[in-house]
Amino acid sequence: MSERPEGERQAGGFDPALLRRQFAILGRDVAWLDNAATTQRPEPVLAAMNGFYRQHNANTRRSVHRLGAEATAAYEGARAAVAKFVGAAAPEEVVFTAGTTAGINTVAAGLARWEIGPGDEVWVSAMEHHSNWVPWMKAAQAMGAALRVIPLTPEGRLDLASFRKRLGAHRTKWVAVAWVSNVLGVVNDVRAICDAAHESGARVLVDGAQGVAHLRADVAAMDCDFFAFSGHKMYGPMGIGALWGRRALLEQVEPLLYGGEMVSRVEDQAATWAEVPHRFEGGTTNVAGAVGLAAAIDWVQALPAAAHAHVAGLARQAAEGLAAMKGVTVRGPAEGRVALVSFSVEGVHSHDVAQVLDGRGIAVRAGHMCAQPLMRRLGIESAARASFAPYNTPDEVRRLLEGVRAAQELFT
Ligand SMILES: Cc1ncc(COP(=O)(O)O)c(C=O)c1O
Known part of the structure; x- marks a missing residue:
């Protein structure tokens, strides 16, 4: 739209x-x-979703009939729109999720968890939403790592000087931080956080939930490793969001949802996965949601x-x-x-x-x-x-x- x-x-x-x-x-x-x-x-988002259900409804990727092909084209077209929206290098770097929470859990449980152990550190910031706190806390606890917190300055910004000082070279494996705080409304300098984290050999996930409606998302400029957001906070539908990840890292994420369409081959006692990103989209996907999200992207970019x-x-x-x-x-x-x-x-x-x-x-x-x-x-x-x-x-x-x-x- x-x-x-x-x-x-x-x-x-x-x-x-x-x-x-x-x-x-x-x-x-x-x-x-x-x-x-x-x-x-807005109406264009509702119309796009309605249009999908009225004219093109079918399951994606698994059907040879024409409606199936149309639904697949709409879904993959929406993926390309999201990729462009966040400045991804390719549509394959974009995973459709149920929202920010689902994206963060995918990374924390499907990758970070397997990269940390006793003596390692995972950092979140003091202003994180529970969605960007609890998944990291659980991953750290499960693997015997420590959860550390970037403190606040008295003014209510992230104390990056303290973060830089305490960031443990080779000990810090992951940093998870909000682009914009849902309570304080501040915009965090995620580029500076990514630079500091990368210098220490850590990876960074940025929670983009409160930023995407108001600021230009550009994962390349942020230089983050993962970026998660929700459609419903930017005039799009509920129940759809996206996770962007660097291709090489996405390849290493263990899928959390096993089932239809996320596999390549299933033996009695073993299975191999479909290509990225489809291996993370097990089961029937939210095609109307993806179409609505693409319409919302058009709408917000035209503001x-x-x-x-x-x-x-x-x-x-x-x-x-x-x-x-x-x-x-x-x-x-x-x-x-x-x-x-x-x-x-x-x-x-x-x-x-x-x-x-x-x-x-x-x-x-x-x-x-x-x-x-x-x-x-x-x-x-x-x-x-x-x-x-x-x-x-x-x-x-x-x-x-x-x-x-x-x-x-x-x-x-
Ligand atoms: C900063 C932030 N992160 C994550 C979330 C979770 O988003 P969702 O419920 O769409 O998964 C929210 C929702 O309020 C949020 O404000």
Whole structure:
């Protein structure tokens, strides 16, 4: 699908009202400020998925009939689109997964686990989502390796100086880090982390979940070894995502899902695997999801620069408005925030804040945000988070601020 997002004003500015027309769900009485949890999907994405089911539905790779060939072409076409989107050298470097979590588990359990042992170290950062923490923790524990944590600076960025100092040459085997934090909104210098890790002989997986909707993904520029992301956080479908990996490393990953279509030959007592990436896609794959993801890639790439500036402006408006309120603490550094703002209201539980906001038709996330290790380091149990997309408006941010004030009045 190559339909351009609407929303470009003639003056080169950006009008979210035009863009909103592509999102039927936004016609409901809701200010959707929970985009970091999942975005909404524009009509071109829904149409692409519908079109697949209406016109081309078949299982891929295993059928000789014409619909099977069409479905395979659509699926492999989507793979090529993802490869281009992340700057891969070839489509074969892209594995379709159920999402970021599935991609990370594939690497942690299918490769990293077999490369570590007692005395080795695996590093994650203090701001990781549980999806990029627990798989590494389990792999390290299973093999007797140590899990180390890149600490935070007082400002709430990764303390790379400390990381570099403590990185154990030849001991550190793997580093797993988020491109963008789902709580603090900071963009991590993944290139610097990759450089330091590679100097020590370690491999790096980058969790791209919160970056892909807002920043240009380029695995070559990052120089990472693996990159995982989810479709549903970038206007695509749920249940589909991708794992990019260097071809030579993907060849070494043990598949986690054994079954149909991931094999080359099956004997009674042995099996060999299909070529990469198909060996990682056992069972019937999510073809409509892949087609929808390709449409979302088209859609997000057609957004004008002004749309991204608009999102950054909304995050700034929210952060400044919240920071100016007595009793409200905004989490994370003030500068360089990407599309989200997490905050705490003194004396009011984040769930109560979210409930009051919901009563006013405003959807935000509240809780530990799947980042309990970070919450502990921040000295809190939970926070509320507003996260933005180009279809959000300054008026929605104003309503957010009014709602937080109302929660304060109600509970304190
Ligand atoms: C930074 C980060 N990593 C990983 C995930 C997990 O993504 P998924 O649930 O799509 O697998 C999320 C989801 O919130 C996230 O924000």
